[in-house]
Amino acid sequence: MIILNSLFPIFALLLFGAALKRTGLTDSLFLRTCDRLIYYFFFPLMLFKEIGGASLDKGIDWNFCLACLAALLAMYLLSTMIIKLLPVADYQAGTFSQSCYRFNTYIGVAVILNSLGAEGVKYFGIMIGFTIPLINLFAVSTCIWFSGQDVGFGRRLAIVGRSLVANPLILGCLAGIIYSRMFGAFPVFINNSLSLISSVALPLALISIGGALTFNGVRGNLAQALLSAFLKLAVLPMFGWLFFNLFNVTGLPFKVGMIFFTLPASTAIYVLSSQTNSDTNLASAAIVISTLLSFLSLSVALLL
Numbered sequence: 001m002i003i004l005n006s007l008f009p010i011f012a013l014l015l016f017g018a019a020l021k022r023t024g025l026t027d028s029l030f031l032r033t034c035d036r037l038i039y040y041f042f043f044p045l046m047l048f049k050e051i052g053g054a055s056l057d058k059g060i061d062w063n064f065c066l067a068c069l070a071a072l073l074a075m076y077l078l079s080t081m082i083i084k085l086l087p088v089a090d091y092q093a094g095t096f097s098q099s100c101y102r103f104n105t106y107i108g109v110a111v112i113l114n115s116l117g118a119e120g121v122k123y124f125g126i127m128i129g130f131t132i133p134l135i136n137l138f139a140v141s142t143c144i145w146f147s148g149q150d151v152g153f154g155r156r157l158a159i160v161g162r163s164l165v166a167n168p169l170i171l172g173c174l175a176g177i178i179y180s181r182m183f184g185a186f187p188v189f190i191n192n193s194l195s196l197i198s199s200v201a202l203p204l205a206l207i208s209i210g211g212a213l214t215f216n217g218v219r220g221n222l223a224q225a226l227l228s229a230f231l232k233l234a235v236l237p238m239f240g241w242l243f244f245n246l247f248n249v250t251g252l253p254f255k256v257g258m259i260f261f262t263l264p265a266s267t268a269i270y271v272l273s274s275q276t277n278s279d280t281n282l283a284s285a286a287i288v289i290s291t292l293l294s295f296l297s298l299s300v301a302l303l304l
Contacts, residue, residue, distance in 0.1 A: 003299045006115040010107060011295060013203060017210025026211050034208040042201035043106065044172030049194040050121040051176025053186050060177075064123065064253040065130045067243040071261065072131060074239045075101045076138045079231060083146075092224065094143030094278035095269060099228035099286035101236060102135055103263040105169060106205035107294070111259055113202070115302055116252065123256040129173035136167075143278050209291075212267055218285040225285035228265070232290055233297035237261040258304050262297035264290040 020026045079100040083093045105128060112120040186194065218225065240261035244254055270283040 002115060002302050006111055006302055007295060007298055009114060010110045010206060013206035014210035014213070014291070017207035018213055019210075020207065021211035026207075031208050031211045034204055035212075038106070038201060038205045038208060040168050042197060042204065043109075044168040044175075045194060046109070046198040046201040047121075047125045047169060047172040048176040048179070049186070049191070049198050050118055051125045051173060052179035052183075053118075053191065053194075060126055061123070061249075061253050063247040064244075064249050064257060065127055067247040067249050068127055068131055068240070068257055068260065069134055070243045070247075071236065071239040072101050072134055072138075074243075075231065075236045078235070079228075080142070082227075082231075086227075088224065089279075090146040091277070092279040092282050093146035094139070095273045095280075095282045095286065096224060096228055097142040098139045098269045098272065099225075099265045099283070099290065100231040102139060102266045102269055103260065104209070104266045104291070106202065106209060107291075108260060108263045110202045110206060111263075111298060111302075112256060115259070116255060120252060120256050123253050124260065125173045125176060127256070127260065129170055129177070132167060132170055139272055143272055146278070209267060213288050213291060214284050215288055216281065216284050218288060221279075221282045221285040222289075224282060225289040228286050229290040229293050232265055233262055233293055237297065237301065255301075255304070258301040259298065262294065262301040264294035 017026075021031070076097070079097050082088070083096060088096050108124060108128075109121060112124050185191075237258060240257055244250075244257060249257065265287050267287055269287060270280055272278070273280050273283040
């Protein structure tokens with residue numbers, strides 16, 4: 001029942017978003033506007049509310065955060081080895097690499113909120129504050145390295161730095177941690193205002209994701225998309241389980257982490273691929289395949 005209660009609303013809204021786009025009730029302009037509102041306003045405020053209003057008396061669970069970072073590093077190294085060993089063209093390497101570890105934050109918050117509540121979102125928010133910088137470093141470096149662009153180390157570092165400093169999700173998490181440390185709770189009128197704003201974030205994000213899903217490129221990139229989905233949804237969770245045991249991560253952090261590792265690939269893969277001369281058709285295929293298959297991986301994570 002936990003699977004039905006936690007996952008059905010998420011995938012129902014994804015399908016609803018796809019249906020709205022297909023019937024013409026939404027279009028590309030509407031979806032792009034929604035994406036900007038969600039990314040720069042609604043979602044950062046939601047993370048700020050959930051983390052800022054939670055108690056951080058016990059501090060940050062460093063074992064949990066370090067185990068997550070170690071699992072992502074292991075997956076990055078494995079995906080790089082596969083790029084070298086298998087016939088993955090330079091044009092596709094950056095996209096393939098991202099699709100093995102880059103996660104969909106919006107679906108993650110929706111699943112965790114439905115299954116573990118606000119306390120689970122607190123752990124998730126703090127964890128993504130640590131993992132997003134590392135993932136951006138991996139993704140940007142790999143895309144530029146295989147793009148054929150003559151970009152020096154300083155230029156690469158500047159690109160990564162800009163993507164992190166200006167990342168609204170990281171800023172929302174950091175602001176929440178600082179507020180929780182300083183105050184610990186919101187006044188009722190502020191809490192009610194943030195609650196209304198937060199209630200918009202997840203439904204709008206899921207509808208937007210559903211509308212953006214496209215099967216363009218799946219036929220020509222099915223094998224690589226399936227391989228990246230297998231690495232993202234099966235191998236990465238195994239890495240996560242291994243490092244959680246090594247770092248003695250249990251209880252709620254373990255549950256949040258396993259959901260994190262089984263999330264589908266992020267739609268941000270397409271954006272970065274288009275900006276760094278990587279394969280956008282493979283990006284579309286990887287996003288669609290991993291989103292469809294994530295119902296299985298998330299079901300397993302919820303049962304652990």
